[in-house]
Amino acid sequence: MSKRSEKTIVDIAEELNLSVSTVSRALNDNPNISIRTKEKVKKMARKMGYRPNALAAGLRSSKSKTIGLIVPRISMFFPAAISTIIQNKLQEYGYNLIICQSNDSYEQEIALVNTLYSARVDGLVVSTTLYTTDFSHFDVFRDNNIPLVFFDRVPKDYGVKVIKGDDQLGGYLATSHLIERGCRDIVHISGPLSSNLYVERVAGYKKALKQHSLPVRKDRLFYQELSRDHAWQTCEKIFAGKPYPDGIFASNDTTAITIMEYCRKINIRIPEDLKIVGYSNDPRTEIITPAISSVDQYPAMMGERVVAALMDMINATTPSTGFSQEIIPIQLIARESSAGQMKTKGKKK
Amino acid sequence: MSKRSEKTIVDIAEELNLSVSTVSRALNDNPNISIRTKEKVKKMARKMGYRPNALAAGLRSSKSKTIGLIVPRISMFFPAAISTIIQNKLQEYGYNLIICQSNDSYEQEIALVNTLYSARVDGLVVSTTLYTTDFSHFDVFRDNNIPLVFFDRVPKDYGVKVIKGDDQLGGYLATSHLIERGCRDIVHISGPLSSNLYVERVAGYKKALKQHSLPVRKDRLFYQELSRDHAWQTCEKIFAGKPYPDGIFASNDTTAITIMEYCRKINIRIPEDLKIVGYSNDPRTEIITPAISSVDQYPAMMGERVVAALMDMINATTPSTGFSQEIIPIQLIARESSAGQMKTKGKKK
DNA sequence: TTGATTTTTGCAAACGTTTGCATTAATTTC
DNA sequence: GAAATTAATGCAAACGTTTGCAAAAATCAA
Numbered sequence: 001m002s003k004r005s006e007k008t009i010v011d012i013a014e015e016l017n018l019s020v021s022t023v024s025r026a027l028n029d030n031p032n033i034s035i036r037t038k039e040k041v042k043k044m045a046r047k048m049g050y051r052p053n054a055l056a057a058g059l060r061s062s063k064s065k066t067i068g069l070i071v072p073r074i075s076m077f078f079p080a081a082i083s084t085i086i087q088n089k090l091q092e093y094g095y096n097l098i099i100c101q102s103n104d105s106y107e108q109e110i111a112l113v114n115t116l117y118s119a120r121v122d123g124l125v126v127s128t129t130l131y132t133t134d135f136s137h138f139d140v141f142r143d144n145n146i147p148l149v150f151f152d153r154v155p156k157d158y159g160v161k162v163i164k165g166d167d168q169l170g171g172y173l174a175t176s177h178l179i180e181r182g183c184r185d186i187v188h189i190s191g192p193l194s195s196n197l198y199v200e201r202v203a204g205y206k207k208a209l210k211q212h213s214l215p216v217r218k219d220r221l222f223y224q225e226l227s228r229d230h231a232w233q234t235c236e237k238i239f240a241g242k243p244y245p246d247g248i249f250a251s252n253d254t255t256a257i258t259i260m261e262y263c264r265k266i267n268i269r270i271p272e273d274l275k276i277v278g279y280s281n282d283p284r285t286e287i288i289t290p291a292i293s294s295v296d297q298y299p300a301m302m303g304e305r306v307v308a309a310l311m312d313m314i315n316a317t318t319p320s321t322g323f324s325q326e327i328i329p330i331q332l333i334a335r336e337s338s339a340g341q342m343k344t345k346g347k348k349k
Numbered sequence: 350m351s352k353r354s355e356k357t358i359v360d361i362a363e364e365l366n367l368s369v370s371t372v373s374r375a376l377n378d379n380p381n382i383s384i385r386t387k388e389k390v391k392k393m394a395r396k397m398g399y400r401p402n403a404l405a406a407g408l409r410s411s412k413s414k415t416i417g418l419i420v421p422r423i424s425m426f427f428p429a430a431i432s433t434i435i436q437n438k439l440q441e442y443g444y445n446l447i448i449c450q451s452n453d454s455y456e457q458e459i460a461l462v463n464t465l466y467s468a469r470v471d472g473l474v475v476s477t478t479l480y481t482t483d484f485s486h487f488d489v490f491r492d493n494n495i496p497l498v499f500f501d502r503v504p505k506d507y508g509v510k511v512i513k514g515d516d517q518l519g520g521y522l523a524t525s526h527l528i529e530r531g532c533r534d535i536v537h538i539s540g541p542l543s544s545n546l547y548v549e550r551v552a553g554y555k556k557a558l559k560q561h562s563l564p565v566r567k568d569r570l571f572y573q574e575l576s577r578d579h580a581w582q583t584c585e586k587i588f589a590g591k592p593y594p595d596g597i598f599a600s601n602d603t604t605a606i607t608i609m610e611y612c613r614k615i616n617i618r619i620p621e622d623l624k625i626v627g628y629s630n631d632p633r634t635e636i637i638t639p640a641i642s643s644v645d646q647y648p649a650m651m652g653e654r655v656v657a658a659l660m661d662m663i664n665a666t667t668p669s670t671g672f673s674q675e676i677i678p679i680q681l682i683a684r685e686s687s688a689g690q691m692k693t694k695g696k697k698k
Numbered sequence: 699t700t701g702a703t704t705t706t707t708g709c710a711a712a713c714g715t716t717t718g719c720a721t722t723a724a725t726t727t728c
Numbered sequence: 729g730a731a732a733t734t735a736a737t738g739c740a741a742a743c744g745t746t747t748g749c750a751a752a753a754a755t756c757a758a
Contacts, residue, residue: 020744032705034706034707055744056744058745059405060744064404074429075433080424099449118403287610289613371738374717382737386737406715410715
């Protein structure tokens with residue numbers, strides 16, 4: 001990149017016979033500047049096509065007005081929805097957002113954290129990878145009192161601000177819903193327990209079973225990466241031999257959708273023979289047939305809470321310390337995949 | 350953000366009794382540094398937990414090692430897929446990616462362009478909004494010889510590097526496919542003609558009709574924003590009165606999916622009564638029933654070509670000037686939504 | 699009008715790093 | 729060993745902007 005014919009505040013200052021500090025104050029609406037001078041400066045800046053250099057401003061002021069966001073994958077519904085809300089809200093505050101994705105790789109997450117620190121972002125928002133169990137790469141942010149907020153996939157016992165859905169309640173509602181609809185033999189396909197979000201959904205599943213005096217069976221609990229391929233393989237196991245379950249609670253919608261595809265292939269009717277509930281209320285759950293019941297996590301609300309927490313921390317006069325947790329409500333969205341009572345196994349009560 | 354206890358290269362230099370310029374050269378693998386000094390410096394840097402300040406380095410060197418990306422919406426399949434490829438490829442070259450979304454707003458696109466310029470990104474990659482017809486806000490990049498690449502939604506006559514799918518062929522293949530499958534009364538739902546990508550798909554539609562001696566009917570051509578709501582409204586018009594068309598080529602998959610939903614509601618069977626082809630091969634087209642035929646645009650290849658073009662421009666010793674276009678192949682993926690021959694209107698040839 | 703107070707502006711340095719050029723050190727050649 | 733050449737290192741300034749503090753200007757009160 002060659003040296004540019006870019007105008008700087010030095011050019012504006014010379015043109016108006018002012019000092020560069022006056023020009024800087026004028027352009028930044030500093031209280032200690034006369035209205036008259038401010039207008040003159042801004043007019044000249046427009047006339048000269050002046051464009052600030054954010055690198056210089058950030059270096060001098062130690063404020064980049066930029067927030068870093070790390071999500072596992074932007075192609076996933078929930079992270080993409082939240083990213084959009086976060087970007088839009090931050091813009092209202094005059095902040096820029098750098099969206100990064102870890103591709104669910106711990107190593108990439110570490111590299112991104114370091115890069116964003118090097119870029120001197122004013123804050124960091126993170127939904128961790130499935131495999132992040134050691135959070136020390138975030139220490140540099142926490143220890144330097146740079147605002148750090150985790151959402152959705154959050155650390156346990158890391159002493160920072162976390163904003164998450166009520167995952168245990170989500171697992172409980174999903175499972176209870178299946179029970180209410182007549183299911184008595186319910187599978188739960190969970191993500192890896194390295195992520196405590198899935199731990200909680202499992203706990204909700206178990207709680208619902210226990211509350212209805214149904215046994216928690218180990219062979220009805222699966223832990224896996226929640227991809228289409230893994231879901232397919234798990235279906236092969238589940239339906240390898242009878243008796244088949246009559247309900248499946250899947251910890252994400254990709255898995256739920258895959259279960260449905262699989263069942264269509266082996267002539268298991270949804271919801272007559274098997275009811276399904278997914279998680280996250282991905283828009284795909286609505287467009288397929290039958291539409292899939294799913295737990296909605298209110299991404300818009302979560303995104304707004306994330307930005308509000310960030311702004312509080314950025315504007316605070318003293319560093320906030322320690323653990324703080326905010327729970328975003330969740331809601332079960334019942335659709336066709338879990339409709340009606342069991343045809344063959346239902347017990348009328 | 351308070352002043353940090355951050356180590357700088359000055360600290361390293363003092364610790365090793367070297368100059369800061371030697372430390373800088375050592376950390377950056379400059380050829381004019383001895384292996385011995387380099388190892389000593391890097392070891393000390395690691396020991397001290399040194400983290401570079403990208404703002405300072407970028408300011409001084411006029412290279413931020415960062416690329417800006419502007420897409421309409423990251424929640425759309427195609428932009429999200431390309432963003433992922435671009436980020437992964439750029440990482441191989443040691444570049445960071447700032448992902449921004451314009452939300453299909455011209456004003457937001459302008460603001461993002463200015464912000465990214467102010468952040469002194471080393472290059473800019475853009476898929477424009479639906480409504481971008483004046484490209485002058487990109488002048489600052491072009492005129493300062495900062496690498497600028499457009500993809501997918503690209504400007505016409507702006508004299509820069511563009512990488513796009515073969516949209517006319519895509520429209521032609523989609524329409525021809527419907528004709529081959531027996532359709533004779535084909536609707537085309539296009540995006541707004543402000544985006545020349547849709548202009549070309551319309552041209553392909555018309556070309557296919559003409560080639561098969563079918564009339565191009567104005568009342569079978571619709572121009573709209575390609576959202577679910579608009580698609581629903583257009584369906585209401587299309588199916589307001591008979592005769593219904595027997596084929597629909599939709600310029601995006603969201604529209605195709607919506608058409609299918611609508612038809613299910615009014616008992617039009619897909620593909621028996623009406624065949625559908627969408628565009629972009631969004632993964633959703635596969636999971637719904639019946640699966641939708643769609644034109645695949647090879648996002649991975651496009652992402653790779655974008656980064657290759659960027660790197661060429663960044664590494665070029667002389668600025669590249671003028672228009673350069675690269676066409677990425679497309680392919681029609683035939684699925685159930687366009688299967689078989691028409692039952693009632695088909696003409697055996 | 700003078701003195702006190704407040705507002706505005708300028709000076710100078712800071713921020714952390716890179717780089718052109720000069721100097722020094724090391725290596726090669728005769 | 730001396731001279732020439734090459735490699736490595738240091739000096740000083742640059743990059744564009746912000747900010748603490750001092751100085752100047754403006755305003756207010758007596």
